[in-house]
Every structure is written in structure tokens, then in C-alpha cells.
Amino acid sequence: MTSPTGPDRARARAAWLRAFHDAREQARTLVCFPHAGGTAGHYFPLSAALAPDVHVLAVQYPGRQDRCAEPAFEDLSLLADEIAGLLAAARPPAAPVLFGHSMGALIAFETAARLEHRYGAAPAGLIVSGMQAPYHRKAPRLSGDGEEAALEALLTLGGTDPAVLAHPELRAMILPALRSDFRASAAYRPGSSPSLLSCPIAAWKGRDDEVAESDVGAWSEYTISAFHTQDFDGGHFYLDGFPPPIVQAVRTAVIRQTGSLAHSPTRTDT
Template identity: 80%
Template sequence: MTLPPAHDRARERAAWIRAFHDAREQARTLVCFPHAGGTAGQYFPLSAALAPDVRVLAVQYPGRQDRCAEPAFEDIALLADEIARLLAEPQPASSPVLFGHSLGALVAFETAARLEHRHGVAPAGLIVSGMQAPYRRTASRLSGDDEEAALVALLGLGGTDPAIIDHPELRAMILPALRSDFRAAANYRLGSCPSLLSCPITAWTGRDDELTDGDVHAWDEHTTSAFHTRDFAGGHFYLDGFPPLIVEAVRTAVTRTTGSIGHSRSRTDT
């Protein structure tokens, strides 16, 4: 296979993988995956809080913001194929930790599986938030075909300004990507890639979310390594804005899989 010129590959990577802050040379890498309808920019506060000890990279899915002219993916497996390829080329100096919330948890998981089983780059760790373990998922009630249902569902989870419903321009910006993301979630099936990982998995949820303890603890079935879980005050978007408690939980999860970061810090999670 003939590879595109280096500058084209760099441009492609820059479109998909966003970095907001400088990091030191030996910084750990955390790759973040947005929720349905979400964008890479939602991880800006986390990047600011963790720099320069952690290099936060955020995935910008096609079909939104500056990529709105591109067709959105409606297949999580194909989306993960692209992201894993970009993360594996060139071979990273150190294995990243992957972190995904809601739909992003499934994309992060499938990307982790591809990195390990297809590219030989096992992630250092996987953090999943606000999502059932893949084999526990039931058929989605939302196909993405109903615009109003998609918006109501997103607003019902919290973390989104209700004014969007009455703002035609905002609706037009958000709905296409949101509907495609809901279709991707509805069509998701486990099994497109081997699903047992060798890296530790950390699973989080909000105490007022609809997920059960069984949904969260079932992520343990997808790793041969350590498993950690924790719940936080709040609903589905308990991590919105990344308050200090969540930042320190992320820092601890990254440290647990990659070693100590900088100077000694207090531990806030269990």
C-alpha cells in the first residue's frame, strides 16, 4: 500500500486528534473521546488542569464544528478503525491511556482493542465513564431518526443548555452529528475485534445516572489486568466542566497505569 505524503498524514492527524496545551517531553498521554454530539473542545478544561504532566489529546469526530462538511460516522467499528490507525502511526514512544465518556466510552474501548490486537500497541489503560459494559448493552431506544427525540434525550441527561431547542442556528449545528452518533450507538454490536484487553480498566459513573452497578462492574470482563470502579455525585454528565475532584481522579487513574507524575500529589479516589 502506498502511503500519502507525510504532510498529508500530518494534516489528517491534526483534523482528528487535537492538542490544546504544551506538555513536557516525558509527559504521559491521555487520549479523550467525546460523548454523542460532543466535540474535542469539551476536554479543554481537563487538558489545562493536567498540563504539562499529562499530554491530553482529544478526538474530533467528523461531522461537527470545523469538520461539519465531512460525513459523520454511523458505525463505531469504522470510527475506531480510523482513530486506531492514526494513533498507531507512527508507533508512539509510550502507550497512551484512553478515556471515553458515554458513546465515547464505546469508541475508546473499540479503539483500545484495535490498538492492541491489530497494531500491536496495547494501551497503558482504559477509563470508561457513563456507559454499560459492551456485552451488557441492550438495544437502544433511539435510532437518531427522530430529531426531537434525539434532542430531548440529550437534554434529559443534563449537561446541555435547554435553550438549544428554541435556537434554530444551534439546532442546525448540533442535530446532524447528534443523530449520526445516536445511530452509531443503536447499531453498535460487540465482536468486530477481539474484546479482551491486557490493560487495566477503570469504570466510572454518576450516582444519579441510570446505569446499574452490574452495568459498570461488568467492564471487568473485558480485561485480564486490574479493574477499578468509582461513582461520583451527579447524573450522566457528572464530569461536565471537569471540576477538581474529577481532574484528580483522572490524574490518579493515569498515574496508576503509567507511574508517578511529577511531584507527590494527594490521592482523592478509592
């Protein structure tokens, strides 16, 4: 896709990147990437809790909600191409931290790689949640192309109220994007962009999630800077609703990663 310019770029940015709350002039920027089937609105509670000190931008993927008329992407690398291009064109005063959960972790990582290696605009940091490191992914957790397989996978992960999926109209709204996201996650292979980052990485998981500790720890292989791991009470969707402990963890990670840019790269595993 050709990069938009002028007014078209502004419209594209507004479509892809949603800001829910005002922020201070010198606020740090956090760009959030939803999980499979997720929307930008998932990050509204986090934005509310961090404003005005952190400016939260949430990515709205095509094929859902107000973008339902657009075809959903079935290639995570192409998604990262689009998002990285918009972020690089914006050139904010300070580099953002990228935060992705589950499928969103892979897109955030690929976006970070493009920002650094394609645009020379490395992010300040990367937070990845609920996802194995790219080269440590085994059989994709989100598989199955049929409706029932997609719904079963979503219910197993615990990310959606079963009552919502039992409603025919809501199911019809959710399923097309969900199935496309599942296909994109299953087809994802790393390596479309150089993957070693100069920014710090924080890798998180729920204690009851099926993602192995070693596969989360393997994210350390993707940075020459600081690396931190942390786990939280709960399963795959431990961060749903962004309760205070999760908000505080995000705030701490953003401050740590943006502050670390003034220092020489170090590694600290916790």
C-alpha cells in the same frame, strides 16, 4: 478508507486529534473520546488542568464544528479503525491511556482493542465512563432518529443547556452530528475485534445515572489486568466542566495505569 501517509497522515492526525496545551517532554498521554454530539473542545478544561504533566489529545469526530463539511460516521467500528490507525502510526514514546465518556467509552474500547490486537501497540490503560460494558448493553440509551427524539434524549441526559437547543441556528449546527451519533450508538455491536485487553480498565459513573452498577462492573470481563470502579456525585454528565474532584480522579487513574505497566497484571476491585 486507505491509511494516509506522509503529509496526508499529518493532516489527518491534526484533523482527528486536537492538543490544546503544551506538555512536558516526558508527559503521559491521555486520548479523550467525546460523547454523542460532543466535540474535542469538551475536554479543553481537563487538558488545562492536567498540563503540563499529562498531554491530552481530544478526538474530533467528523461532521461537527470545523469538520462539519465531512460526513459523520454512523459506525463506531469504523471510527475506531480510523483513530487506532492514526495512534498506531504515531508510535509515541510511551503508550497512551484512552478515556471515553458515554458513546466515547465504546469508541475508546474498540480503539484499544485494535491497538492491541491489530497493531501490537496496547494502550497503557482504558477509562470508560457512563456506559454499560459492551455485552451488557440493553436497549441503547440514545435512540430515536427524528429531530425531536434526538433533542429529547439529549435534554434527558442533561448534557446541553436547553437555551442552546432553543436557538434555531445552534440546533441546526448540532442536530446532524447528534442524530448520526445516536444511530451509530444504537447500531453498535461488539465483536468486530478481539475484545480482551491486557491493559488496566477503570469504569466510572455518576451516582444518579441510570446505568446500573452491575453493568459498569461488567467491564472487568474485558481485561486480564487491574480493574477499578468509581462513582461520582451527579447524573450522566457528572464530569461536565471537569471540576477538581474529577480532574484528580483522572490524574490518579492515569498515574495508576501508566505505572502498572512495570508490574505483573493483578486485579484490585474497589
